[in-house]
Amino acid sequence: MTAAGRNGKGENGIAMAAARRTAKGVWDRFSASDPGLLRLMAGLRTVGAILLALAVLASFGTSVNHLVAGAMTAMVATFAIQEKEVRGQAITLLLGVPVALAAISLGSLLNSRVIAGDVFFVLLIFGAVYSRRFGDRGTALGLIGFQVYFVSLFVSAEVSALPGLFLTLAVAFACSAIVRFAVVPETPERTLRRLREAFRARLAQLVAHQIALLDAGADDVDAVLDDLRRSTARLHEAALMIQGRLEEGTRDAAAAALLQRRVADAEIAAERLGVLLLNARSAERVDTLTLHLPNASAPMPPRARIAEDAGTALRRDLAALHLLVVRLVPDDRGTALPYVRNRLLGYREEKGLPKGSPALQDCFRAVGEAARAILGLRLAVDGAQDEEYDTPEAARSREEFAAEEISIAGEAAEAEEEDERTGLRRPTTRAAVQVAVGSALAIVGGEFLSTQRWYWAVLTCWVVFLNTASTGEIVVKGYRRLVGTVLGVVAGVALAGAVGNHTWIAFGLVLLCVFGMFFTAPLSYAMMSFFVTAMLGLLYTLLNTYSLDVLVLRVEETALGAACGIIAAVLVLPVRTSHRTDEELGTVLARLRDVVSAAVAQLSGGPPVDLVDLARDLDTALDDLRSSTKPLTHPIAPLRARRQTARYVVALLETCAYHARSLAATAELVPSSKSVAADARLALAGRRITHNIDLIAAHVREEESDGTIESGASIAAMLDSGRHEVLRTGSVAFRVLRHLQRLDEGIVGLARPLGVPLAAREEKAAGAAKGA
Structure with missing residues (x-):
């Protein structure tokens, strides 16, 4: 082969590789925008069912009226069913056929009887909404009954046309089943796999925005911060979606718990890296609240505080971390990625740590922790790989993961609490x-x-x-x-x-x-x-x-x-919206207390508990609170001060939840790790935090309570035993104290916007927390 031929072949290979990278980047952006491709699959499934129904009905020479009825029924039969298990979807679809036939029959019979038809329609609506109390199947059957009755009104169905309408409905349901189970099949395992891919894509976007934060000038920092907040929230959303699909999408409870923990570790490590980068770039200390409160500004100096050499090294390592996330797929082989991963893991052991300020060195340690979290996520998804390239630091990380996996096995899931409200107090009624x-x-x-x-x-x-x-x-x-x-x-x-x-x-x-x-x-x-x-x-x-x-x-x-x-x-x-938000706020505070008390107890030497499930409950409750406050934070909401208060409270709670999750993740390491040891002195700090949470929760529930919000001395000062130990900033003990301190400040900061009375000393502390 001539040199020109080899060059041409090489250029073609380079062009094809570039095209593949571009296509992969576009797909990653789309996957991140639609986690699990749930919206895409729903749209394709519904359109496919309608298209197939129209094709079949048209082959029978069906009238336009029946074509419209068939299209609308196929749409309803497809979108109404939201169960996750394939077997449950099939049963509900089968039960929907007699419900639809009864609805179209009654619609045709009552079409000419105005009063009787109106009365029945109201009763049907009541039953359709009430059926939501019976879960996804009840909701689906109620929706099918209502919508098919509506179809009969839309096409002005008559009794004489019922045989043709019965055939039309049967074809629509059959087409919906064919598309759902054969053409665009959807299984819990497949959905979970796509959600994991979306989590990886959103994690890559977050790291990319963190790199942009490092390079942003003073004029661009607000826009970069908005992107950073958005990508942090989107990563959390993807983690919550994965949690909602774990039980059905994994082979057993132990595998679900392991994946849940690895996803939580990756989310916490990425968020912590963002906070430390922001702190290293800022003119003064930046609180985690900055990442959760919209439009919160960070004091940035005209020029970056990071030295040029250190900035170049950090930018290089963030790019390497981004590469590890982008290549988080099982078909990547070779020595390049293990080499990059091992180098970043060395920062956890102070190996090769660049010189710089304590804030800057914290960033490099956080990069190492993020690399460890990505390794754990890859092990949970794809199993052990690349072990032959391990350095001692990588081998230690694998040993820690193996010990955690053993501790996870056999843990039982807690039963879901049932709504005890009855009668008109029940939400569905x-x-x-x-x-x-x-x-x-x-x-x-x-x-x-x-x-x-x-x-x-x-x-x-x-x-x-x-x-x-x-x-x-x-x-x-x-x-x-x-x-x-x-x-x-x-x-x-x-x-x-x-x-x-x-x-x-x-x-x-x-x-x-x-x-x-x-x-x-x-x-x-x-x-x-x-x-x-x-x-x-x-x-x-x-x-x-x-x-x-x-x-x-x-x-x-x-x-x-x-x-x-x-x-x-x-x-x-x-x-009332205020009553609804107070209920959700009380639930969030209760879940926050559960996580903090259990994590501190385990960090203090108490027995191990399932902290990951407690953290998941907290995230779910916080997501419900965020949804309930949307009417208060919507642009059409007339009370601007109330809108700002709601945003501030939610942002504070998101900050507290982050620190609580971080405490829980550290506490989970106590039984299996050699680097994390229990300290009985932490129980004192935990008592103060839970005491303050209890007081705020009692105020939200409008209950009388004795005592005042406790603050004052820092957590570190409270734990001083007289030995005057100097904790290394990168140590686990220092990290635990920092999370406890930020959590303490956040809880005290909640008291003022929620109207909890504070003594003079606590007033000053709350004001300082708000200023941070």
């Missing part, structure tokens, strides 16, 4: 009564607007109650639906005019709208409503009932339905 009353109002008002399209008001009233738990959430959801509907009307007018009488072009655009509905639903309810309304304009075109007046009526009915839902939420068994 209360919501069923509210939506039934709101729907009755919507029927009456809708009849005045239109005797034919009144059901749009009922549908809006129904949907604003779905997945809401307070009056504020219903108001925000109603507002978003109205905005999306108005924009969708504009799009519907344009699409209907462009389509004209071209039936299959209209169906193709309907499919695009359906995909848009399901792809954007978790991101923006307004966008979902936009695609729904645009789709309806096309469906009306297919049914030859389209006009501008019909779409304007759609807006009016939507506004009426939202108003009726809000009226029912405010007047019938109301749940």
